[in-house]
Amino acid sequence: MSVIESLKEHLDSFTTAPILFVGSGFSRRYLGLENWSSMLEKFSLKTTKPYKQYLSSANSLLPQVASLIAQEFHSIWWESEEYNISREQNSNFCDYEESPLKIEISEYLKTIPLSEEPSLLRDEIEELKNAEIDGIITTNWDNLLENIFPDFKVFIGQDAILFNHNQEIGEIYKIHGCCSDPNSLILTSRDYEGFNKKNPYLTAKLLTFFIEHPIIFIGYSLSDSNINSILHSIAMCLTTETVTKLQDRLIFVEWDENFETPDFGNSILVKNEVNIPIKVIKTKSFLPVYETLATFKRRYNVSLLRKLKEHVYDLIASTNPHNKILVLDMDDSTNLQDVDFVIGVGIAKSLHHKGYTPITRIDLLRDIIFDNGDFDANEIVNSTLPLILRSGVKFVPCFKYLKKAGYLNGVDTENLCPKLIERMQVDITFFQPRNLYTVDKLNAIASISEGITELETELGPSGVLKYGTFVPIEQVDDEILEQFLQNNFETLHNDTRYQSSFYKLICYFDFLKYGLP
Numbered sequence: 001m002s003v004i005e006s007l008k009e010h011l012d013s014f015t016t017a018p019i020l021f022v023g024s025g026f027s028r029r030y031l032g033l034e035n036w037s038s039m040l041e042k043f044s045l046k047t048t049k050p051y052k053q054y055l056s057s058a059n060s061l062l063p064q065v066a067s068l069i070a071q072e073f074h075s076i077w078w079e080s081e082e083y084n085i086s087r088e089q090n091s092n093f094c095d096y097e098e099s100p101l102k103i104e105i106s107e108y109l110k111t112i113p114l115s116e117e118p119s120l121l122r123d124e125i126e127e128l129k130n131a132e133i134d135g136i137i138t139t140n141w142d143n144l145l146e147n148i149f150p151d152f153k154v155f156i157g158q159d160a161i162l163f164n165h166n167q168e169i170g171e172i173y174k175i176h177g178c179c180s181d182p183n184s185l186i187l188t189s190r191d192y193e194g195f196n197k198k199n200p201y202l203t204a205k206l207l208t209f210f211i212e213h214p215i216i217f218i219g220y221s222l223s224d225s226n227i228n229s230i231l232h233s234i235a236m237c238l239t240t241e242t243v244t245k246l247q248d249r250l251i252f253v254e255w256d257e258n259f260e261t262p263d264f265g266n267s268i269l270v271k272n273e274v275n276i277p278i279k280v281i282k283t284k285s286f287l288p289v290y291e292t293l294a295t296f297k298r299r300y301n302v303s304l305l306r307k308l309k310e311h312v313y314d315l316i317a318s319t320n321p322h323n324k325i326l327v328l329d330m331d332d333s334t335n336l337q338d339v340d341f342v343i344g345v346g347i348a349k350s351l352h353h354k355g356y357t358p359i360t361r362i363d364l365l366r367d368i369i370f371d372n373g374d375f376d377a378n379e380i381v382n383s384t385l386p387l388i389l390r391s392g393v394k395f396v397p398c399f400k401y402l403k404k405a406g407y408l409n410g411v412d413t414e415n416l417c418p419k420l421i422e423r424m425q426v427d428i429t430f431f432q433p434r435n436l437y438t439v440d441k442l443n444a445i446a447s448i449s450e451g452i453t454e455l456e457t458e459l460g461p462s463g464v465l466k467y468g469t470f471v472p473i474e475q476v477d478d479e480i481l482e483q484f485l486q487n488n489f490e491t492l493h494n495d496t497r498y499q500s501s502f503y504k505l506i507c508y509f510d511f512l513k514y515g516l517p
Contacts, residue, residue: 018216022136109179142179360388366489476512
């Protein structure tokens with residue numbers, strides 16, 4: 001039996017489509033990208049110290065190497081004429097010392113074209129585009145997967161995966177960040193410390209994928225540190241009895257130039273003293289694997305199924321279900337006589353409270369400026385906000401819900417989430433940027449002392465994002481700021497260059513409108 005027949009027979013035994021878990025070897029194969037160490041060495045050349053010195057100082061620990069390079073590169077990026085254009089375009093991203101290095105790595109990744117040779121690689125990519133999969137998890141920073149699967153929705157970073165309405169179909173989860181949002185990159189030792197603090201939540205999310213889908217690992221070796229860390233975390237949740245739930249679900253595709261004819265066999269991974277059975281495909285060409293994935297055909301395309309699940313979720317989660325009920329056309333050419341299924345939803349009135357925990361930061365931000373969420377303030381304060389704040393997200397709108405629930409008007413806060421109590425103590429400086437570039441430029445912008453409208457006229461929307469929180473409070477008209485946020489929501493919410501600053505400005509508006517005495 002050929003590897004295509006063996007793999008197809010194996011995947012046929014599951015009721016769900018596979019999820020791809022894609023690593024750096026995938027980008028090296030199709031983009032010719034460097035591995036992590038070589039990437040750091042490349043960018044160490046932009047500093048005054050040799051790469052071996054960084055390695056020695058960091059005891060060869062690559063996250064620490066990245067931290068040292070970032071520290072050295074920070075002042076070079078801010079002071080060198082070589083980066084004048086980059087500073088002008090990207091200073092809005094410079095929230096941290098390591099931001100300049102992440103910006104330049106991101107810009108580099110955006111310039112890498114798909115490999116044109118050999119033709120085998122082009123054939124593999126074209127076949128992969130036809131693969132029927134439910135989703136992709138990746139630690140890669142580049143945009144190759146989005147280009148191969150343009151209809152998939154992309155979630156960047158741990159927070160996006162944990163606190164958005166993931167439909168678990170037609171989605172790409174970039175757990176180590178993406179070059180479209182430089183500060184999201186998991187690169188330095190500080191990044192890994194933050195990543196590891198939230199890792200239990202991510203592990204719980206990944207475990208549901210692992211139990212419900214076959215997982216095909218591509219671009220990782222069995223000794224890869226990233227994948228070993230993830231599998232170790234998952235193994236910590238398993239016992240000898242529960243490990244059977246992963247039986248035959250983990251499939252590693254390993255490139256081996258000696259295997260002209262692919263081999264499909266069994267192996268064992270030992271993690272946390274738990275033996276995890278896996279399947280291993282050794283092959284020189286990935287084409288047989290992609291051809292197998294392309295043999296599965298859905299009746300409805302992935303993007304439609306994802307949207308359908310999303311709309312059903314909205315129906316159940318809303319406190320005002322009448323506003324969420326809609327008819328979704330399957331397709332403009334759909335013949336109603338051809339529709340052979342019905343989706344039944346229970347009595348929404350009895351279900352709507354179940355939706356509060358999964359309400360996301362984006363839902364709250366949208367509600368702040370459009371006032372259309374119909375959320376129960378007590379549920380938001382006691383269920384949703386503590387979960388989001390525990391994840392480490394800094395800018396979350398809280399004051400509208402605290403005020404509506406009475407906590408700003410004398411209601412006892414003894415049982416309130418400690419992080420919410422801390423948030424109630426902040427002042428205007430909490431929302432103001434601290435990077436030197438912004439602070440040094442303040443005195444040169446006359447419109448800052450005039451108001452939001454004048455600031456936008458002089459510097460445009462991006463100027464309001466950078467300097468709006470420095471406009472004196474007495475000059476800020478709530479209605480004008482609210483109108484600015486509404487007018488620019490769709491543009492700035494979807495632009496990763498300005499997204500974080502835009503969210504912060506919404507939280508600032510929430511503070512001004514609901515949090516001030």
